[in-house]
Amino acid sequence: MNELIVSGLSVKPQDATLVKDASFTLKPGDLIAVLGPNGAGKTSLLRGALGLIAINNGQAKLNRTATADLSPMVRAQSVAYLPQARPLAWPNCVRDVVALGRFAHGATLGRLGEADAEAVDAAIAACGVAHLAQRQTDTLSGGELARVHCARAFAAKAPLLIADEPVAALDPRHQFRIMDMIRGFVDDGGGAMVVLHDVALAARYASRMIWMKDGVIVADGSPAETLTQQRIADIYDVRAKVDGLNVRLDGAI
Amino acid sequence: MSGRGLTVLLIAASALAMFAACLLGSTSMGFGRVLTALIGQGDVADQIIVWQIRLPRALAAFVVGTALGVSGAALQGLLRNPLAEPGVLGVSASAALGATLVIYYGLASLSPWVMPVAAIAGALVATAVIALAALRTRSVVTLILIGVGLSSFAGALMSLLMNFAPNPFSLSDMINWMLGSVANRSFDDLAIAAPFMLAGLGILFATKRGLSALTLGEEAASGIGLDLQKQRIFVVLGAGLATGAAVSIAGAIGFVGIVAPHIVRPFVGHDPARSLLPSGLLGGLLLVVADILVRLLPTAFELKLGVVAALIGAPAFVWIAMQRGAGHE
Numbered sequence: 001m002n003e004l005i006v007s008g009l010s011v012k013p014q015d016a017t018l019v020k021d022a023s024f025t026l027k028p029g030d031l032i033a034v035l036g037p038n039g040a041g042k043t044s045l046l047r048g049a050l051g052l053i054a055i056n057n058g059q060a061k062l063n064r065t066a067t068a069d070l071s072p073m074v075r076a077q078s079v080a081y082l083p084q085a086r087p088l089a090w091p092n093c094v095r096d097v098v099a100l101g102r103f104a105h106g107a108t109l110g111r112l113g114e115a116d117a118e119a120v121d122a123a124i125a126a127c128g129v130a131h132l133a134q135r136q137t138d139t140l141s142g143g144e145l146a147r148v149h150c151a152r153a154f155a156a157k158a159p160l161l162i163a164d165e166p167v168a169a170l171d172p173r174h175q176f177r178i179m180d181m182i183r184g185f186v187d188d189g190g191g192a193m194v195v196l197h198d199v200a201l202a203a204r205y206a207s208r209m210i211w212m213k214d215g216v217i218v219a220d221g222s223p224a225e226t227l228t229q230q231r232i233a234d235i236y237d238v239r240a241k242v243d244g245l246n247v248r249l250d251g252a253i
Numbered sequence: 254m255s256g257r258g259l260t261v262l263l264i265a266a267s268a269l270a271m272f273a274a275c276l277l278g279s280t281s282m283g284f285g286r287v288l289t290a291l292i293g294q295g296d297v298a299d300q301i302i303v304w305q306i307r308l309p310r311a312l313a314a315f316v317v318g319t320a321l322g323v324s325g326a327a328l329q330g331l332l333r334n335p336l337a338e339p340g341v342l343g344v345s346a347s348a349a350l351g352a353t354l355v356i357y358y359g360l361a362s363l364s365p366w367v368m369p370v371a372a373i374a375g376a377l378v379a380t381a382v383i384a385l386a387a388l389r390t391r392s393v394v395t396l397i398l399i400g401v402g403l404s405s406f407a408g409a410l411m412s413l414l415m416n417f418a419p420n421p422f423s424l425s426d427m428i429n430w431m432l433g434s435v436a437n438r439s440f441d442d443l444a445i446a447a448p449f450m451l452a453g454l455g456i457l458f459a460t461k462r463g464l465s466a467l468t469l470g471e472e473a474a475s476g477i478g479l480d481l482q483k484q485r486i487f488v489v490l491g492a493g494l495a496t497g498a499a500v501s502i503a504g505a506i507g508f509v510g511i512v513a514p515h516i517v518r519p520f521v522g523h524d525p526a527r528s529l530l531p532s533g534l535l536g537g538l539l540l541v542v543a544d545i546l547v548r549l550l551p552t553a554f555e556l557k558l559g560v561v562a563a564l565i566g567a568p569a570f571v572w573i574a575m576q577r578g579a580g581h582e
Contacts, residue, residue: 050476052472052475052476071480072475072478072479072480072481073478073480075478076476076477076478077478080476080477081473081476081477082473082476083470083472083473083476086469086470086472086473087470088468088469088470089333089334089467089468089469089470090333090468090518090523090524090525091523092468092522092523092524093522093523096465096522096524097468097469100465100466100468100469100477101477103462103465103466103477103478103479104477104478108462108465108526109465109522109524109526109527110256110521110522110524110527136523152469152477156477
């Protein structure tokens with residue numbers, strides 16, 4: 001059973017408190033949307049949970065081992081992590097970038113083993129970038145690049161996926177396509193945790209929503225339970241109309 | 254052309270260039286004479302020219318170029334910047350400072366081992382400083398700045414030593430070392446540097462896979478399973494050892510570590526890991542050819558290899574920097 005269990009986690013570098021006493025569990029079958037305004041501590045929560053930054057209190061455990069104690073290789077085999085998109089250092093070809101998703105399995109670019117090549121090709125096909133496989137990444141549009149990064153994460157074949165704003169700066173169609181891929185990953189037995197800024201998109205796809213403000217998780221539950229006009233007003237200081245899973249934002253309060 | 258094709262081509266070209274280096278020189282020797290001398294037959298004078306003068310010199314140029322090319326490619330992968338090179342970390346300058354120190358104090362004449370060992374010691378001191386910094390900081394920019402600081406400090410100390418040079422002979426020795434040359438190198442000089450160079454290159458090749466991962470940026474590289482801390486220490490250590498050994502053979506020769514990887518990159522899909530071997534081979538080839546030019550040019554004083562490398566390399570550096578500016582901003 002692959003489970004990421006976070007309890008009482010706090011991240012306090014120097015004087016700032018980025019995350020305070022946060023607890024959640026990510027397991028296969030979950031599609032968790034993490035919501036909250038800029039600076040709410042979403043990225044720090046993910047990094048702390050993965051053991052990428054020092055945590056000051058609490059625990060983050062992956063299959064009973066603290067994530068900070070896991071070797072990066074072992075961690076990567078259980079959790080694929082997509083940080084906020086950064087430009088690539090070199091104009092590699094798309095297939096090589098996706099193949100980097102197999103790094104934790106020992107893949108060497110240009111000399112992929114059979115299992116690695118199979119996983120890479122499957123991920124490329126699933127994310128609809130097969131026609132781009134030999135293109136250099138510096139010739140891709142933002143939407144194409146986002147799908148390439150998704151393919152890289154899926155190629156890892158890790159049971160869990162943590163993605164930080166995977167649909168940022170994408171047009172609506174590409175937002176749906178990326179979220180469809182993540183939905184498909186969860187339907188195939190994965191567990192995903194995704195930072196999103198679009199409440200309506202989150203409500204449409206998520207099985208659970210984690211709402212954050214000022215470093216604190218203020219609510220964690222299904223969209224039906226936690227998505228209310230009051231919640232959106234509390235979290236974002238925005239007026240909204242909520243009707244079931246339909247959300248309309250009306251303006252700043 | 255694929256990366257593998259390029260590698261084969263570069264190996265062939267390097268072998269050819271080294272053979273040409275044995276043929277050409279102040280006394281031009283025919284194809285047959287060089288070949289017989291190479292297999293230890295024929296005229297004794299020919300054998301001496303080939304085995305004790307031309308071949309060691311060509312081999313020195315080749316291994317120095319190889320060490321600088323591989324180190325440059327690895328550092329560029331680590332720092333994700335095509336303008337990085339061994340000089341960036343201050344290792345070249347610190348190694349040259351070590352050599353200059355023993356010349357200044359007249360220790361170089363005590364034993365042929367003193368100068369190479371001093372150069373390698375200088376490189377290792379710089380490497381240790383960088384390795385300690387790499388343990389403490391997460392920022393690559395910080396590492397570069399520390400390297401620039403080390404480099405400037407070593408340069409200032411070298412200028413100071415030249416300022417106070419006790420006599421014109423040691424001044425000229427120091428200048429020779431700063432300009433970079435492979436003239437009059439013997440197999441002994443190469444043998445002293447070899448263990449350090451092999452250790453450095455071994456470390457760089459053993460950890461090259463992590464350089465591919467760093468293409469994604471540090472956070473994503475760590476996300477796919479790279480141990481950032483270890484990767485940084487190994488690349489710094491490997492490049493430090495290889496560069497220190499190269500400087501101990503030839504003095505400070507710049508820009509090979511920038512130019513060779515830049516030419517190679519498009520042929521290997523811009524993958525830093527796959528660029529290591531061909532960058533090394535091309536770096537070696539470039540220096541062997543440049544050294545042949547240095548020997549053949551009819552000038553009153555023999556040009557220094559490092560000067561020629563800089564005359565070609567510095568404009569290339571500026572050109573690469575401007576291209577990068579146009580492409581990325």
